[in-house]
Amino acid sequence: MKRIYCQIGMLGVLLAFALPAFSQSNVACPVETPYVDPDYGTPISFEEKFGYDVLEKMQCNKRRSNVKLVMQVNAYEQGGNAYGFRNLPNIIKDFEMTHGIENWRIAVIVHSGGWPLVVKNGKYQSMIEGYAEHPNVDIYYCLNTAAARGHKTDDIVDGVKFVTAGVS
Numbered sequence: 001m002k003r004i005y006c007q008i009g010m011l012g013v014l015l016a017f018a019l020p021a022f023s024q025s026n027v028a029c030p031v032e033t034p035y036v037d038p039d040y041g042t043p044i045s046f047e048e049k050f051g052y053d054v055l056e057k058m059q060c061n062k063r064r065s066n067v068k069l070v071m072q073v074n075a076y077e078q079g080g081n082a083y084g085f086r087n088l089p090n091i092i093k094d095f096e097m098t099h100g101i102e103n104w105r106i107a108v109i110v111h112s113g114g115w116p117l118v119v120k121n122g123k124y125q126s127m128i129e130g131y132a133e134h135p136n137v138d139i140y141y142c143l144n145t146a147a148a149r150g151h152k153t154d155d156i157v158d159g160v161k162f163v164t165a166g167v168s
Contacts, residue, residue: 031100034093060099067095067104074112082117082124104136111142111166115149118160125157132159142166
């Protein structure tokens with residue numbers, strides 16, 4: 001019995017030292033600035049860019065491990081950039097650079113008026129394929145929207161997954 005308690009105690013000590021390595025909660029925030037001097041290509045600190053007291057006022061993610069985000073995209077810009085998707089590179093950079101988060105996932109749900117973004121041979125196909133190949137990004141298309149538009153799975157960009165409803 002004494003041996004079992006000793007083994008349980010050792011397991012507890014091991015976990016106490018091992019778990020912080022996986023949580024990333026002890027990483028200072030911000031980890032790195034995403035801003036670069038356009039003339040020299042060198043990093044610009046948050047203080048240089050926004051003022052000496054910006055770090056005191058800046059809110060960093062408290063959760064630094066296993067971060068998940070859901071984005072709903074229900075429109076696209078006529079003749080412009082893909083609405084919603086234009087923010088995705090900034091979100092990814094913010095997770096990885098500013099917060100130092102390595103294990104994150106983003107689910108992008110496309111529904112309603114966002115349908116042109118996921119249709120094959122469309123203006124946005126290469127962008128959607130690129131995000132669909134990203135290991136931490138999942139793109140879903142609403143089956144209710146697909147039904148309303150008469151879309152079949154063959155009509156949708158490869159790598160896009162499906163959900164029964166875009167708002168649930």
